[in-house]
Amino acid sequence: MKIAIVGTRGIPNYYGGFEQFAEYLSLGLTERGHQITVYNSHVHPFQENEWRGVEIIHCYDPEDKIGTAGQFIYDLNCIRDLRKRKFDIVLQLGYTSSSVWGWLLPKDTVVTTNMDGLEWKRTKYSSRVQKFLMWAEGLGVKYSDHLISDSIGIQDYLTEKYGRPSTFIPYGAHAFESPQQGVLNEYNLEPYNYDLLIARLEPENSIEVILDGVARADIGRKFLVIGKNETAYGEYLKEKYKSRTTILFLGGIYNIEKLDSIRYFSNLYFHGHTVGGTNPSLLEAMASESLICANRNPFNQYILGEDALYFSTPKDVSDVLSKIQKHDELFQRMVRNNIAKIKDTYAWEKIIDQYESHFNTVFNKINR
Template identity: 65%
Template sequence: MRKIKLAIIGTRGIPNHYGGFEQFAEYLAKGLVERGHDVTVYNSHSHPYQKSEWNGVKLVHCNDPEDKWGTAGQFVYDLNCILHTRKESYDIILQLGYTSSTVWGWLLPRKNTIITTNMDGLEWKRTKYSKPVRSFLKWAEYLGTVYSDHWIADSLGIQDYLTKKYNIPSTYIPYGAFPFEEPEIDSLASYELSPYGYNMLIARLEPENNVDTILEGVSKASKKLPFLVVGKHATHYGEYLKTKYAAFGHIRFVGGIYDINVLNNLRFYSNLYFHGHSVGGTNPSLLEAMASQALICANQNEFNSTILEKDALYFSNAGEVSKCVDTVDKQQYSSFVGNNLHKIKHIYEWNKIIDQYENHFKTIYSTQHEIQQNIPS
């Protein structure tokens, strides 16, 4: 079979300078190129990396007015990306998410191009959005089912949701992570931390990530170990949290950290790693925490428990967070850490995930061409 010509849309671009989908696109695109495919990733014109190629991946920079127009600019950027795909002859377009792109779904190239969409999480459940916005996101999710030929679910919970809600089949492919087994203690020096002498979380500072619940528990705990809050905090909600917990000097808001090696070392040497995400999907940071051999205390919900199973501590309220902070020593739970690393190596390792995506692309490409060949001329 000849190589597949693939485009990836729906991110701000690669290499990653932003977050989950961008990290995913970076690993996937590079892996597919290494497997012999022709891959293009669409980048914002303001992306820090301005070259037209990265590790063999072709890059197309499209105008992105988000910095001037705010959220409306995301819709314009997605429109510009989709319009550009119409000028090319891609075999497959992988669309990541739906929040600002599926309203333009009717413009996606249809002739000889297959559209497959990663349906992301249940964005309309995010409490940071107003009721009108959440209603729009439900509609955008629906459009994602209308204007796509195939669908990918990154968690079994999302796959079940798509089946029950829309009666559509989807291919389950989770995110991945690379096992981290060579820690460097020097990474702790700039944060004035000692090995296993601190707790932490990594998240977007948003209500549905339970950051406030975690910090409330941390503030009320008897133990006052340093607590790192890693995530961009120059937001309205971030400012609220910083003000609310300003009196607790052991809670440190360190901002976003995008150096994966630094993040891996911080996770590895932490005593407890809190994961508060509650809205759908397999969160990349959860898998990275597992891969970094962190001891995880996660919000109790089906999306987290499906991945972690019995190999984590769980919380539902601030009191349970406090109890974990006061009583848990990482050395007591070495089996949790080891079992989660085993899952990464044997289920969620990036090369295995890229293989699954490649098989998905090969399958839908071959099926489409068999159908076309059997259509009478």
Template identity: 65%
Template structure:
């Protein structure tokens, strides 16, 4: 069986959750004997044509020139290439910029889409953008043979909204048992004397709320912020909290070993994601035995249940840090 995975910036992961999913899933499918192709952006750092038995196809991605609009052209280029191949299954990870091209997907191929979260609910989008994302969601449902939900909340929402029965497939994470405190030397912190968050710098990830809570406390512990700050909101956060010596912006870190150790030795791991479904970084924090404090919403509670602290405001963050 020949399987193509589209909808990500590519593997190995240098960006986010869906890239992480594509990395683990593609390698796992190859080990089970499937032939797998993953589509990568042409300017992805990994430029080889094969990775752990997975075929890599690079397609032109003009996002670096024209911004988010380039994602639509990148997805179009991936779909146009996929039409030339005799794939049995095409797995779409997300739909934001690909579902408008759904009518171009090959009719003889089984189209399966992981529906991601409620993209139209993200705070960064304008009313017009949110209206488009609702349309994109509907188009993804209409042009897919099968739908995947990575959380029970998303599964329930899609069933109620579209009268479709998505398959719930939860993510997993590898248990981390090889801790190495020397990794912390590069970041100037000591075991259990710092807290951390790992996220993209986006409003719906509650980064600003969490850092406001940190600024309300005087624990004497460092607070590490992992995630690229080269977007507008990231620059805003760096500037807003530049006078707090306890808040350290580390930028993006993509070494699994380093991230796992930073999670493992943290005092508290903060997870501020508010737009479902399941975020792989939360599962990785759990697998690293981190003490989690998550934003209080149905998506996070559906995963963590009673095994975490929860916050809904900066004051709540401060109270938890002060305990």
């Protein structure tokens, strides 16, 4: 099959999230003999026209010059290019800035869209932007031939709100098997003597709730905050907790091997995401043998079940930090169970299998 992947900044992955997903999926499908094309921003660090057998098409992307509005122009340019070529299937990753152009998608190509999370619920957006995102979500549903949900919660939501079925295919992760203790020296850390969170520093990721709990516990153990912090909210957080010398804002760390080792040797890993489906960073934490304390919500609970600790308030965070040690047998069982889930349910090979099966199904329908 000839398949195009749109909706990301491009591959190879320099950004995380959907870019990482596009990298793994495009490589996996290429290895199985399919012709895969990925659309890249023209400012992507990789400037060649092919990467490990995947065709790369660069389209003009002015986001670096004009901000968010540039995403809409980039998506329009990708769709305009799509119309010049013949693909069997177009896979859209997300809908936020592309669905307004959905009416321009080629009518003779099957369009299947991964609907991502509930973007309009993100508290970082104004009410006006939230209303736009809800409208864009509806357009994403309207202009897609098929929908993909990466969590059961999103699947239920799409059925209830739009009456549309969707194929459930979660995100993937690799089980981490090569921890490098030497990485800790770079950050002056001792194994199992620090806790951390890794997230975009945004309100809906419970950053302030978690850090209020850290401050309340005041146990003297280092707490790492990993994520780009040169933002208004990041500056606010750094100012609020500047007197807490154990709270360390490390900024973004994008080397996956480093991140995996930092997660592996942590005592507690806090996952505060409240919006969305199968969050990649949660699977990566599970795959890195982290002991996870997650925000109590249906999306996280569906994935983790009884194999995690949960919090809703700063007091919950404080209580967990004050009492929990990763190496207690009860919590080691949670860690082992989560690794088993990665290998049984969320392994990348299985995720690629499911996407290939989905594509085969829709391709066979149009070629009968």
